[in-house]
Amino acid sequence: MSNEPFIIVGLGNPGPKYENTRHNLGFLTLDHLAEENGISVSRIKFKSLTGAGNIAGHKVVLVKPQTYMNLSGEAVREAVSFYKIPPEHLIVIYDDLDIPTGSIRIRRFGSAGTHNGMRSVVQQLGTDRFPRIRVGIGSGRKEELISFVTGGFRREEVPLLRQAVETASRAAECIVIDGVDLAMNRYNTKKKEKKKGEHAPGEQDE
Template sequence: MYVIVGLGNPGRKYENTRHNVGFHTIDLLAERNQIKVNKLKHKALYGEGVIAGEKVLLVKPQTYMNLSGQSLLDIVNYYKVDLNRIIVIYDDIDIKVGSIRIREKGSAGTHNGMRSIIYLLQKDEFPRIRIGIGKPEIMELSDFVTSNFSKEEIPLIKEAIETAALAVESVIDRDLSFAMNKFNG
């Protein structure tokens, strides 16, 4: 089984913010693969289904970004899933808007959601897909990641979310190396 985790903040207030691109990718994967993400357990909204012949769990932690690890740790312990079968999707300020990067492991960088996950799992060796949201020029980082995209950025971010969903499907259908070669450009 694969566990696909999209990071974000719950609630209408954060719905279309930069921090929620992980949630939007989960929503797109759910739509494309007819999976209902409507169960509440493990401090997350989740849904079970199949992508490319593999059983998957699509997960949107409901703990707020900085505590995302609580939800994922609960899921890992409950389902006894190997870390290499987890894919975490999240926003990254160090990547330009509209680009994605796939990695098999790595540090959290400045991302508090990833810090929480790595701290609680005690490992950073799991695949992740980072979606570029750009860098703030004058705004505080916390204000920037909880701000909405500009009109000019919306088509770019929609395309990046579509690409991230395709990348997840490629990891499941083929493997991580194939997806990295195809989507890391």
């Protein structure tokens, strides 16, 4: 077993204004993961709230950047540099417009897509070769995109997103314990529109 910890990052915006918004599903998932594993995420370090602990005997560091979303990469880079971990020991959890509400998708690596927080992380690290867990929020109209992602949940979304947070948390545990390939097989939702063998970079068939 490697002595290097896993760094698990949940992306979001700090402050009560953004607490229960779509763009903060990374924070919400990390909070759930911390609670399930008895980890306190309260230490201020790396421009973040952080907490260290164990998941099934594996050392983990949980990180909630406090830089606001668009500068998240600065915090992640500081944490990765401090612990000197390989890219595969970084897991980033964030909301994604391109996935149906309540679904999750794990990728081994890949581009940041339209997510500004992930763009910042990739830019600051100089690589996109790290696992990530995307939590689906569906999509709003383009002209209302900012208000959509920073808006609160509709009543009908709440049970779906609560389940997604729990599933994403378990998926993060699975990556730590069993590896990203097994986690992808277990948690990625099948895309019926794709034929077997056709998948995005970093994804594989279930």
